[in-house]
Amino acid sequence: MSKLIGEPVKAHADNDSMLTAFIWRRRLYRVVEVHSWWWEPSEWWHGKAVRFFIRVNAQNSSEGTYELYRLGEQWFLSRVLD
Amino acid sequence: MSFIHLHVHSPYSFLDGASTIDRLLEKARALEMPVLALTDHNRLTGAIRFYEKAIVCGIKPIIGAEVNVEGDHHLTLLCKDKQGYSNLCRLLTEAHLSKRKCPPQATREALRQFRVGLIALSGCRQGEIPDLVGRCKYEEAVRAACFYRDVYEDDFFIELINYPSRKSLSDSYRLAQFARQQKLSTVATNNVHYADMEEYTIKELLNAIDRNIFVSQLQGPRTVEQYLKSSEEMDGLFRDIPEALANTEEIASRCNLELELGKPRFPKFALPEGETDYSYLSKLTYQGAQRKYGSLSSCVKQRLEYELDTIKKLGFCSYFLAVWDIVHWAQERGIRCQARGSAVDSLVVYVLDISIADPIEHDLLFERFMHPLRHEPPDIDLDVDRRRRDEVRDYVCEKYGAENVACVATINTYLARGAIRDVGKALQMPQEIIEEACNGIHWLSASQLLEYADSRPELKKSEIYKRPELADFFKLCATIDSFPKHLSVHLGGLLIGDGRLSDLVPLEWSSGGDIISQYDKDDIEKLGIVKMDILSLPTMTVIEDTLSDIEENHGISIDLDRIPGDDPAAFAMLRDGKTIGTFQLESPAQREMAGRLLPERFEDIIVSLALVRPGPLKSNMDKLYLPRRHGKEPVTYLHPNLRDALGETLGVILYQEQVLEVAHDLAGMSYAEADGFRRAMTHDRTDEEMEKMRESFITCCRKNGVSSKIAEEIFEQLAAFAAYGFCKAHAVAYGVLA
Numbered sequence: 001m002s003k004l005i006g007e008p009v010k011a012h013a014d015n016d017s018m019l020t021a022f023i024w025r026r027r028l029y030r031v032v033e034v035h036s037w038w039w040e041p042s043e044w045w046h047g048k049a050v051r052f053f054i055r056v057n058a059q060n061s062s063e064g065t066y067e068l069y070r071l072g073e074q075w076f077l078s079r080v081l082d
Numbered sequence: 083m084s085f086i087h088l089h090v091h092s093p094y095s096f097l098d099g100a101s102t103i104d105r106l107l108e109k110a111r112a113l114e115m116p117v118l119a120l121t122d123h124n125r126l127t128g129a130i131r132f133y134e135k136a137i138v139c140g141i142k143p144i145i146g147a148e149v150n151v152e153g154d155h156h157l158t159l160l161c162k163d164k165q166g167y168s169n170l171c172r173l174l175t176e177a178h179l180s181k182r183k184c185p186p187q188a189t190r191e192a193l194r195q196f197r198v199g200l201i202a203l204s205g206c207r208q209g210e211i212p213d214l215v216g217r218c219k220y221e222e223a224v225r226a227a228c229f230y231r232d233v234y235e236d237d238f239f240i241e242l243i244n245y246p247s248r249k250s251l252s253d254s255y256r257l258a259q260f261a262r263q264q265k266l267s268t269v270a271t272n273n274v275h276y277a278d279m280e281e282y283t284i285k286e287l288l289n290a291i292d293r294n295i296f297v298s299q300l301q302g303p304r305t306v307e308q309y310l311k312s313s314e315e316m317d318g319l320f321r322d323i324p325e326a327l328a329n330t331e332e333i334a335s336r337c338n339l340e341l342e343l344g345k346p347r348f349p350k351f352a353l354p355e356g357e358t359d360y361s362y363l364s365k366l367t368y369q370g371a372q373r374k375y376g377s378l379s380s381c382v383k384q385r386l387e388y389e390l391d392t393i394k395k396l397g398f399c400s401y402f403l404a405v406w407d408i409v410h411w412a413q414e415r416g417i418r419c420q421a422r423g424s425a426v427d428s429l430v431v432y433v434l435d436i437s438i439a440d441p442i443e444h445d446l447l448f449e450r451f452m453h454p455l456r457h458e459p460p461d462i463d464l465d466v467d468r469r470r471r472d473e474v475r476d477y478v479c480e481k482y483g484a485e486n487v488a489c490v491a492t493i494n495t496y497l498a499r500g501a502i503r504d505v506g507k508a509l510q511m512p513q514e515i516i517e518e519a520c521n522g523i524h525w526l527s528a529s530q531l532l533e534y535a536d537s538r539p540e541l542k543k544s545e546i547y548k549r550p551e552l553a554d555f556f557k558l559c560a561t562i563d564s565f566p567k568h569l570s571v572h573l574g575g576l577l578i579g580d581g582r583l584s585d586l587v588p589l590e591w592s593s594g595g596d597i598i599s600q601y602d603k604d605d606i607e608k609l610g611i612v613k614m615d616i617l618s619l620p621t622m623t624v625i626e627d628t629l630s631d632i633e634e635n636h637g638i639s640i641d642l643d644r645i646p647g648d649d650p651a652a653f654a655m656l657r658d659g660k661t662i663g664t665f666q667l668e669s670p671a672q673r674e675m676a677g678r679l680l681p682e683r684f685e686d687i688i689v690s691l692a693l694v695r696p697g698p699l700k701s702n703m704d705k706l707y708l709p710r711r712h713g714k715e716p717v718t719y720l721h722p723n724l725r726d727a728l729g730e731t732l733g734v735i736l737y738q739e740q741v742l743e744v745a746h747d748l749a750g751m752s753y754a755e756a757d758g759f760r761r762a763m764t765h766d767r768t769d770e771e772m773e774k775m776r777e778s779f780i781t782c783c784r785k786n787g788v789s790s791k792i793a794e795e796i797f798e799q800l801a802a803f804a805a806y807g808f809c810k811a812h813a814v815a816y817g818v819l820a
Contacts, residue, residue, distance in 0.1 A: 047554075
């Protein structure tokens with residue numbers, strides 16, 4: 001099960017542009033494990049760009065699985081997985 | 083370890099591959115890939131150009147195809163060697179020809195029959211085994227695996243494709259597990275459809291065009307992953323299955339096809355006992371020459387000896403005999419049939435009755451047609467009475483065997499109009515925009531459209547090409563410039579093999595029901611297969627009807643060979659512009675030219691045919707020639723040594739043959755070298771190549787006492803002329819017919 005979010009987040013990346021942490025609703029989530037990443041096609045005929053997705057385990061007060069995507073320079077939290 | 087891409091589509095997958103062969107090779111080279119395969123859908127149409135270009139790039143080419151097999155499944159096949167290539171050609175032919183008006187499909191029997199020399203990969207998601215495993219039909223998958231292993235033995239591999247996605251377990255893991263259970267080898271591929279990720283849009287656009295739907299209506303899973311990935315990217319995707327990566331190299335090492343390009347493969351001509359092809363050709367040539375000339379002058383003898391010697395040295399005797407045989411057969415049955423084009427430059431062609439124009443009388447240069455430095459098969463194009471062309475074609479099929487004869491294909495490619503219409507439709511552009519954008523553009527590519535939007539009068543008048551909101555649309559149209567759309571029948575081109583054609587060329591049905599090659603005429607030429615153009619010419623039919631009407635109504639039998647070429651009454655009619663119905667001379671432009679040229683001899687007709695064309699008229703050649711023709715301006719030459727070459731056209735270059743003569747007389751080139759020079763100037767060449775030719779020409783001229791300034795000026799004239807030069811032999815052939 002997962003919960004769709006679709007909100008912008010502030011992301012921190014290391015030197016290889018890999019996500020290390022993100023701030024969502026003013027709370028910091030540290031990435032502890034990267035599960036997978038992939039690109040998704042877009043409605044390019046409407047001028048939309050491909051999106052880079054990443055699924056991570058991140059820790060705040062507890063650990064959870066989160067799916068984020070990047071659109072240009074902006075990161076979004078796509079969904080939270082149970 | 084270097085990963086090798088073994089499953090790659092180009093635009094010759096017809097509306098599925100989105101990057102040109104050049105682009106794919108460029109990317110492969112940038113990624114330092116030593117080998118690349120080409121596996122287009124059900125066709126080898128791009129294979130020869132891919133093979134040649136890959137070698138030039140220092141990349142080993144692997145030829146293959148993704149073949150549709152029973153059940154609408156896919157199977158990737160790669161050629162290990164010549165036998166594999168031949169079997170792939172035969173398998174594709176069988177798949178296409180077994181059912182007309184149906185998509186190609188190879189049967190299991192055909193796969194078994196044409197298995198030798200081929201490596202089989204289980205295919206993409208549409209492969210039989212991947213499909214069955216994906217749908218958890220394991221028992222059926224096991225049965226299919228047994229079949230493929232039985233047919234291809236150790237040359238069968240389960241193809242693993244891993245596109246990262248949201249799904250936690252990719253199909254390739256299940257497939258890899260299945261392969262392990264069945265003890266089948268695996269190989270990693272990426273089912274490449276474009277060079278870079280962002281080109282996935284082009285693939286989707288092409289797919290929408292192919293299915294005649296809007297891009298937004300495309301069904302099925304979408305991906306951006308079918309690009310030419312680097313070894314590192316592929317290593318990352320298959321880290322857990324290293325043998326699938328290693329097997330790409332293993333398979334590449336088993337594929338060592340060397341195509342024999344440029345080697346002529348002429349059909350065997352059935353010779354009378356005791357004759358060789360050369361002796362028989364000589365015999366027929368001299369018999370023909372005696373019929374034409376009576377006793378032979380030394381000039382005729384020398385020319386015949388030279389031509390026969392050249393034909394023999396180049397190994398083209400049987401080709402000439404084959405053409406002679408067809409023409410002879412047709413003429414015996416009263417079918418009008420004669421050569422056009424540069425073949426008319428040959429005296430052998432004339433005395434064999436293949437052409438009706440005497441090259442001695444009209445001072446035609448054999449080397450424009452063939453010479454010792456030109457190793458391509460000669461091209462003798464035949465014009466035939468339109469009503470009876472099929473009889474001639476049937477004779478060729480009967481003579482050489484239906485399996486050995488087919489029509490040549492033409493690859494229909496995108497120009498601006500087609501691209502605007504198809505892309506516009508797929509993107510749901512308003513019809514009025516499509517119509518406006520297509521209005522008045524002919525024979526332009528979409529890139530030219532953008533390039534010339536400000537300079538060409540027909541484009542300047544419309545603002546549509548400059549509208550910023552349409553810029554992306556036109557860019558998309560330009561991206562598919564010259565992409566192939568479909569194959570059709572080449573006008574008149576017939577292939578005659580030296581054995582079963584499908585051993586060398588895959589064949590398929592044309593939409594009109596002809597059997598056509600999957601290669602176009604250029605690739606056919608590279609394979610050395612004889613192509614003969616047998617063209618329908620309505621004028622031949624008109625002449626035939628006219629002669630029989632005259633005989634029927636007036637009892638007069640007319641021999642065309644005995645019509646005088648200097649009849650004053652006929653020239654008076656030409657000068658008066660009374661040429662409606664006259665072959666080649668009836669157009670308004672020709673009638674207008676007749677009024678200015680005032681023809682009074684046969685040579686004037688040839689000049690008129692060469693002059694009345696867009697190139698010479700745009701370059702004002704008529705304004706240079708006509709005052710000289712009427713004595714209003716003096717005849718001058720840039721150099722006295724041009725007098726021989728250009729004397730007949732009063733110092734103006736009008737014919738391609740004259741380029742050879744100028745290069746011969748001024749730069750001291752042999753005629754063969756001069757023809758190479760002419761061809762190099764005519765074909766696409768870089769500025770650098772042109773500069774080299776200029777330097778070499780000027781240096782040679784200087785050695786012969788021609789100043790640099792004059793040599794430079796003459797080179798400029800030749801270079802400008804090369805773009806639109808007309809073959810005199812062709813003009814003579816059509817002049818005689820007129």
